Amino acid sequence: MADGTMVEAVRPTYLDRKGFLSWALTLDHKRLGIMYLVTIMVFFLFAGIMGMLVRLELLTPGKTVMGPDTYNQIFTIHGAVMIFIVIVPGISATFGNFLIPLMIGARDVIFPRLNLFSYWIYVGGALIALVSLLHPIDTGWTFYTPYSIRTGTSVIPITFGVFVMGFSSILTGLNFIVTIHKLRAPGMNWHRMPLFIWAAYSTAVIQVLATPVIAITLLLLIAERVFGIGFFDPAKGGDPILFQHFFWFYSHPVVYIMILPAFGVISEIIPVFSRKPIFGYKAIAYSSIAIALIGFLVWGHHLFVSGMAGWVAKVFSFLTFLVAIPTAIKVWNWLATMYRGSIDLKTPMLYALGFLFLFTIAGLTGLFLGTLAINVHLHDTYFVVAHFHYTMMGGTIMMLFAAMHFWFPKMIGKMYGEAVAKIAFALIFIGFNLTFIPQFIMGMEGMPRRYYDYLPQYHYQHVLSSIGALVLGVGILVMLINLIYCIFKGEKAPSNPFGSKSWEWQTTSPPPTENFEEIPQVTDWTYGYGKKN
Amino acid sequence: MSTETHELGGHIVPYKDLVLVVTALVILTGITVFVSTLDFGYAALNIFIAMAIASVKACLVSLWFMHLKFEDVITWIFIIFSLVLLCLLIGFSLSDEFLRITPKVNF
Amino acid sequence: MAATSVEHLHSDGHFVTPQDKYSSMKLGMWLFIATEILLFGGLFAVYAIYRAKFPEMFFNGRDELSLLLGTTNTVILIVSSFSIAMGVTAIQRGKKNLLTFLIIVTLLCGALFGVNKYFEYTAKFHHGIFPSTDIFFALYFMMTSLHMLHVIVGMAILFIIMIFNMKGKYSPSNYTAPEVGALYWHLVDVIWIYLFGLLYLVA
Ligand SMILES: [Cu+2]
Numbered sequence: 087m088a089d090g091t092m093v094e095a096v097r098p099t100y101l102d103r104k105g106f107l108s109w110a111l112t113l114d115h116k117r118l119g120i121m122y123l124v125t126i127m128v129f130f131l132f133a134g135i136m137g138m139l140v141r142l143e144l145l146t147p148g149k150t151v152m153g154p155d156t157y158n159q160i161f162t163i164h165g166a167v168m169i170f171i172v173i174v175p176g177i178s179a180t181f182g183n184f185l186i187p188l189m190i191g192a193r194d195v196i197f198p199r200l201n202l203f204s205y206w207i208y209v210g211g212a213l214i215a216l217v218s219l220l221h222p223i224d225t226g227w228t229f230y231t232p233y234s235i236r237t238g239t240s241v242i243p244i245t246f247g248v249f250v251m252g253f254s255s256i257l258t259g260l261n262f263i264v265t266i267h268k269l270r271a272p273g274m275n276w277h278r279m280p281l282f283i284w285a286a287y288s289t290a291v292i293q294v295l296a297t298p299v300i301a302i303t304l305l306l307l308i309a310e311r312v313f314g315i316g317f318f319d320p321a322k323g324g325d326p327i328l329f330q331h332f333f334w335f336y337s338h339p340v341v342y343i344m345i346l347p348a349f350g351v352i353s354e355i356i357p358v359f360s361r362k363p364i365f366g367y368k369a370i371a372y373s374s375i376a377i378a379l380i381g382f383l384v385w386g387h388h389l390f391v392s393g394m395a396g397w398v399a400k401v402f403s404f405l406t407f408l409v410a411i412p413t414a415i416k417v418w419n420w421l422a423t424m425y426r427g428s429i430d431l432k433t434p435m436l437y438a439l440g441f442l443f444l445f446t447i448a449g450l451t452g453l454f455l456g457t458l459a460i461n462v463h464l465h466d467t468y469f470v471v472a473h474f475h476y477t478m479m480g481g482t483i484m485m486l487f488a489a490m491h492f493w494f495p496k497m498i499g500k501m502y503g504e505a506v507a508k509i510a511f512a513l514i515f516i517g518f519n520l521t522f523i524p525q526f527i528m529g530m531e532g533m534p535r536r537y538y539d540y541l542p543q544y545h546y547q548h549v550l551s552s553i554g555a556l557v558l559g560v561g562i563l564v565m566l567i568n569l570i571y572c573i574f575k576g577e578k579a580p581s582n583p584f585g586s587k588s589w590e591w592q593t594t595s596p597p598p599t600e601n602f603e604e605i606p607q608v609t610d611w612t613y614g615y616g617k618k619n
Numbered sequence: 620m621s622t623e624t625h626e627l628g629g630h631i632v633p634y635k636d637l638v639l640v641v642t643a644l645v646i647l648t649g650i651t652v653f654v655s656t657l658d659f660g661y662a663a664l665n666i667f668i669a670m671a672i673a674s675v676k677a678c679l680v681s682l683w684f685m686h687l688k689f690e691d692v693i694t695w696i697f698i699i700f701s702l703v704l705l706c707l708l709i710g711f712s713l714s715d716e717f718l719r720i721t722p723k724v725n726f
Numbered sequence: 727m728a729a730t731s732v733e734h735l736h737s738d739g740h741f742v743t744p745q746d747k748y749s750s751m752k753l754g755m756w757l758f759i760a761t762e763i764l765l766f767g768g769l770f771a772v773y774a775i776y777r778a779k780f781p782e783m784f785f786n787g788r789d790e791l792s793l794l795l796g797t798t799n800t801v802i803l804i805v806s807s808f809s810i811a812m813g814v815t816a817i818q819r820g821k822k823n824l825l826t827f828l829i830i831v832t833l834l835c836g837a838l839f840g841v842n843k844y845f846e847y848t849a850k851f852h853h854g855i856f857p858s859t860d861i862f863f864a865l866y867f868m869m870t871s872l873h874m875l876h877v878i879v880g881m882a883i884l885f886i887i888m889i890f891n892m893k894g895k896y897s898p899s900n901y902t903a904p905e906v907g908a909l910y911w912h913l914v915d916v917i918w919i920y921l922f923g924l925l926y927l928v929a
Contacts, residue, residue, distance in 0.1 A: 627744060627745055627748045627899065627900075627901070627902070628745050628748060628749060629748065629818065629901070629905065631815055631818045631819065632811070632814075632815055633815065634812060634815060637808060637811050637812055637815065638808075640808070640811075641804060641805070641807075641808035644804045644808075645801060645804060648797065648800050648801060648804065651923065651927060652793065652797050652927070655793075655926075655927035655928065662781065662928070665927070665928050666928040669923040669924075669927045669928045670920075670923060670928070672923070673919050673920050673922070673923040676919045677916045677919055677920070680807060680912055680915055680916050680919070681912070681916065683811070684807055684808070684810075684811040684908075684912045684915075685908075685909055685912045685913075686905075690752070690756070691749075691753070693753065694752075694753060694756045697756060697757055697760045698756065698759070698760055698763070700760075701760035701761075701763045701764055701767075702763065704764060704767075705763060705764060705767035705770070705771075708764075708767060708768070708771050709767075709770065709771045709774050712771055712775060713771070713774050713775055713778065716775050716778075716779070717778065
């Protein structure tokens with residue numbers, strides 16, 4: 087193995103050039119990946135603080151620190167920023183950018199300028215969305231009509247910001263699809279590609295085909311407010327539920343934009359730390375595509391209690407169950423990969439195991455919610471809140487953190503501090519469960535989501551949940567401080583500290599600007615661990 | 620039709636073919652305008668004819684003007700998939716719109 | 727598009743062969759066209775629903791529109807599409823000046839389309855018809871203005887291509903940009919073919 091064979095970087099690394107402009111105008115996919123990551127973490131902290139404020143307010147029934155209107159605005163900011171600015175580009179734009187060319191043995195993405203352009207319109211869109219903070223909106227992140235047409239808060243800046251960020255998402259996805267089609271190294275056929283690439287490809291398909299629908303929906307919403315047209319306004323003959331259809335036509339597939347890259351990350355981490363070839367490569371690869379396709383057909387499960395026509399609801403419920411199959415296939419294959427492997431519990435692997443636990447809960451509770459009869463009981467309760475936090479936070483963010491540790495040596499060229507990282511993981515894992523398990527129970531008992539006040543009978547669970555949020559917040563801070571500290575003071579990393587066979591580890595750490603001195607000749611897949619080789 | 624290819628790998632559609640296509644497009648436009656003035660007694664029939672002719676025109680433009688006829692399978696997959704999604708979006712939202720259970724409440 | 731060229735900071739300069747660049751740009755534009763289909767698709771869905779719900783409103787609305795202007799604009803766009811398609815064949819065969827001429831024809835058609843649209847819009851405003859009048863006109867204005875935006879973007883792209891062509895950038899071994907730009911223009915045409923049918927003919 088390449089362990090410890092310190093390859094002295096002869097060529098300048100991609101981090102060498104200094105100065106603001108060398109970053110702001112870079113065409114290097116690795117730098118853009120880092121820039122996305124930093125931007126996203128800043129917004130993550132901001133929206134995280136909003137989430138903490140929500141939990142603080144809910145510590146006691148009635149008023150704790152803020153009034154009901156402020157509360158509505160705070161949870162809307164938390165949701166909208168987390169979804170549209172943080173998690174949608176969360177892994178695909180950050181690690182997708184950093185890893186795709188490295189993993190397929192290319193020098194860069196196919197359209198580097200378009201890539202830079204995508205980054206800046208993402209930032210532009212995020213800033214436009216932030217303009218709405220002057221008078222924050224209170225509609226919830228879903229912008230449901232007709233309230234979003236009537237409310238006096240600044241709906242237009244945030245929806246327009248999301249519209250602009252949508253273009254960033256489309257162009258990034260387009261770039262990745264063409265890159266994966268056209269720039270694979272010689273010999274890297276589809277069945278030798280790392281599973282992260284399969285996941286990124288499926289994600290990109292959704293980005294390209296689902297995002298335009300939210301774009302036109304938000305455009306129509308803006309037109310409703312500006313020109314007074316009435317597509318979604320019952321007072322003008324329109325139909326508010328049509329907005330929900332359009333909104334979820336994008337916003338359910340977007341769940342897979344968030345989670346598929348996480349599936350890709352875990353598929354890379356588990357074989358490395360189990361020292362075994364990935365089990366069921368093709369099953370994992372094709373199930374990514376299957377999820378992307380079926381994911382388009384289930385949006386109606388968000389409308390079950392809107393009076394939706396019976397057979398439409400049944401079809402949507404059935405399709406929702408269908409999407410569980412490829413997901414379960416993946417989970418099963420990851421477990422089978424670990425079976426009788428020599429498991430090394432380094433931090434990325436801990437996150438991967440945590441993900442398996444949390445995501446299984448997320449997936450199974452998703453099935454409850456997809457069941458028509460149970461949905462009526464659980465709709466718009468804390469059960470839903472807990473469910474989607476298990477998918478987004480327990481799924482995507484956990485794997486984002488895993489990726490931040492796993493590829494830290496490759497990105498920065500230093501090692502992260504293992505001991506502190508493990509403590510941070512423990513805090514995050516415990517804090518997360520403590521926050522959201524009580525919410526499952528509250529939801530079952532009927533606590534509605536988004537409410538400012540609650541009956542005293544829920545007090546106990548709310549207190550537990552708020553304590554959990556605090557632990558979670560501390561864990562995330564410890565993790566970030568550890569990583570930031572190690573950027574400067576970490577020990578120098580060898581080019582392949584974990585003994586991975588994937589191509590990004592076969593170049594120096596950090597990689598040279600052109601990634602590889604010579605484009606690799608691929609003769610095998612990248613999962614040949616253990617006895618086989 | 621032409622199979623003339625090029626060093627970049629692109630196809631060259633001869634002028635003659637393009638002229639044929641544009642003639643067909645203009646004739647079809649005339650037909651669809653004329654048909655729209657007829658009254659069959661069913662508005663649905665008018666819609667169907669107009670959309671069918673529009674689709675034929677769209678096919679002509681994409682197949683020859685846009686060289687879709689000579690494109691890779693993957694291009695076809697994406698275009699067809701986007702059309703399928705469009706049909707689903709229209710189909711499901713339309714059928715929900717008309718089959719929805721409206722509560723019988725007197726305000 | 728932003729990435730008309732892939733010359734690059736990387737030490738070894740070009741890292742993509744012209745053939746790869748050509749097929750990549752085309753695939754990229756086709757993917758973009760797929761997103762455009764769904765972008766306008768949202769409006770088509772709105773149309774389908776409200777056309778079914780309020781047939782009377784759509785009949786009355788259609789009668790306010792000028793079939794003559796609509797048909798004229800359709801023919802104009804078809805001719806423009808034809809002209810740019812001829813242009814691509816021309817540059818593939820090395821007829822640089824013919825391409826310039828055909829782009830000019832296309833741009834003139836686009837401009838003429840815009841002028842017609844302008845007269846249509848002002849006539850509507852003159853009659854007191856605005857997007858807020860009813861759902862049909864909301865759709866009419868949303869669809870046609872979004873389409874007009876695409877016409878303008880398409881004209882800008884073709885204009886830039888024309889300038890580069892006059893500088894001699896394109897040849898039978900490099901016609902990626904004209905072909906991809908033309909693809910975008912044809913998309914504008916295809917969308918209009920449907921809008922014409924939906925708004926002027928069957929409503
Ligand atoms: Cu969903």
